[in-house]
Amino acid sequence: MSIFTEAQAKAILDKVIKLSKADECVASLEGSVAGNIRYALNSVSTSxxxxxxxxxxxxxxxxxxxxxxxxxxxxxxxxxVVKRAEDLAKLAPDNPEFIPAIGKQAYTATPTFAEATAGITPEYRAQVAADSINPSKAGKLVAAGFFSDAVRFSAVANSKGNFGYQKSTNVDFTCTVRTDDARGSGWVARNVSDVSQFNAKSDIQTAIGKAKASSDAKALEPGKYTVILEPAASAGLISFMMQGFDARSADEGRSFLTKKGGGNRLGEKVFDDKVTLFADPAYPGAAVLPWDNDGLKRERQPIITNGKVDSLQYSRYWAQLKKAKALGQPGNLIMVGGTKSTMDLVKGTKKGILVTRTWYIRSVDPQTVLLTGLTRDGTFYIENGEIKYPIKNFRWNESPVIMLNNVDELGKPERVGDDESPFVMLIPPMKIREFTFTSLSDAV
Structure with a gap:
């Protein structure tokens, strides 16, 4: 059995705490049941x-x-396991940055669990694959995708009386559809907690449409362009940027939020007025566990408000050293936007480029958050509010800090999940001016 009830989890953790003869003991118990199905070349390969x-x-x-x-x-x-931990502790050198275990926390349950997701069956997963493969085959296209679902529980406890328990669910779906001559490629991804908010039949049409539309791509000269970034295209850049919000990195001169002459830029206006970003563990549609990896309670936390840096993330050690308050590390990021869809932003663009997805993102300069990566799976030229034709993919070099100073308009936020990001994100499509493309890419 991998999903314990709250009573079962507490009984195990209570035993562990009681068994320990150490000065303090912290224990966590996590379990999951995760299902998946993978398909390629219009055929299921594994499940x-x-x-x-x-x-x-x-x-x-x-x-x-x-x-x-x-x-x-x-x-x-x-x-x-308790004896092994104690034996290892006795052999370890002193940790100069050791901070004692947290005291008892008052967690407020967050809506992370959906019965519909917990009830997913193998038949349902097979239907998701069929709903992706069948229309692709009918259109003489080739689909490759992955669908996964999970139900989890997490429990934490320590010898100071803290205890927390909560269940959660998650669904991830991604599918790439290509033309049979491999000259066109489209992509779609969905991340939800409640599977009732997911519909493979309709979502696959996004990838199919982009695959058909992206054949016979034309080459466009690299340079600076107005871009419409779909939520998945900007999420990776923003996730990278959040590393710079670590207070210690900023204070020690290793962040774009380091202040010249020492200190950090907390309270300064660093971004465009349109940029507001916050974390809230209970936010509808993007809820996360009410505690972080240290068991510290998460709270609603403003991060950027109208372009001004409102908070930095303090580890418990750094907070003690700097006499600051340590808040639970955010598990989600919510960016405030407007009401327009991606295509509404396209309609309001005289000339520009629509970017479906950014890929293979790597850091070039951590202190300016200069990143490099590629566009992929559907890049299109916009003229007079219409998509005119597909264009070859680009390599881009851009800093999300500069990007978020060049915001023309923001659309309606959408949930974005990314295996490489520690956050659940709600990110709007963005109209950005002067986005830098440095060279062409042969990839589709």
């Missing part, structure tokens, strides 16, 4: 269900810390 549960125990003697994990839960196994 399966993975069930797992793991207990992590961290103890401290003074500033000496040891951690051990196990996936057995009988009394003898619990005693072994």
């Amino acid at each position: 399966g269900i993975v069930s797992n549960c793991e207990l992590s125990v961290q103890v401290a003697f003074g500033k000496k810390v040891g951690t051990a994990t196990i996936n057995e839960f009988d009394d003898a196994a619990l005693a072994r």
Whole structure:
């Protein structure tokens, strides 16, 4: 069994805490049942269900810390994992940045669980694949995609009386559709907690439409262009930028939020007035667990308001050193936008480029957050409010800090999930001026 009830999880964690002879003990228990189906060349290749549960125990003697994990839960196994953690702690050197375990937290449950997702069956996954493959075949196109769903529970406890338990669900879907001559490519992705908000039959039409429309792409000279970035195209850049909001990095001179002469730029206007970004663990449609990896309670937190930097992320050690308040690290990012769709933004653009997706994003300069990457799976030239023709993909070099100073208009935010990002994100489509494309790419 991988999904424990709150009573079952608490019983295990209480035993662990009681078994420990260390100065303090922190334990976490997590389990999941995850299903998936993968298809390529219009055929299902793999499918399966993975069930797992793991207990992590961290103890401290003074500033000496040891951690051990196990996936057995009988009394003898619990005693072994506690002893292993304590043995490791006794051998460890003092951690100069050690901070004692948090006190008891008052968690407020957040809406992270949907029964519909927990009830997904193998037949449902097979239907998702069929709903992607059949229309692709009918249009003489080739589909390759991955659908995964998971139900999880997370529980945390420590020897200072803290305890939390919550269940969550998640669905990820991504599909690339290409023309049979591989000259056109379209892509779609969806990330939701509640599978009732997902419809493969309608979503696949986005990828199919872009695949058909992106054949016979024309070459456009690299340079600076007005762009319409779909939410998935800008999410990776924003996720990279958030690394610079770490207070320690800023204070130590390693961030774009480092202030010349020392200190950080908290409270300064760094972005366009249209940019407002915040975190809220209970936000509808993007809810996350009410605690972070340290068990610290998450709260609604303004990050950028009308272009001004409202908060930085303090680790508990750095907060103590700087006499600041340590808040729970955000699990989501919500960017305020407008009401327009991506195509509404296109209609209001005289000349520009529509970017479906950015890919293979890498850092060039952390202090300016200069990034490089490629466009992919549908890039189009816009003229007089219409998509005129497909264009070859570009390599781009851009900083999200500069990008968010060149905002012309924001559309309606959409949920974006990214395996490489630590956040659930609600990001609007963006109309950005002077986005920098540096060279052409042969990839479709």
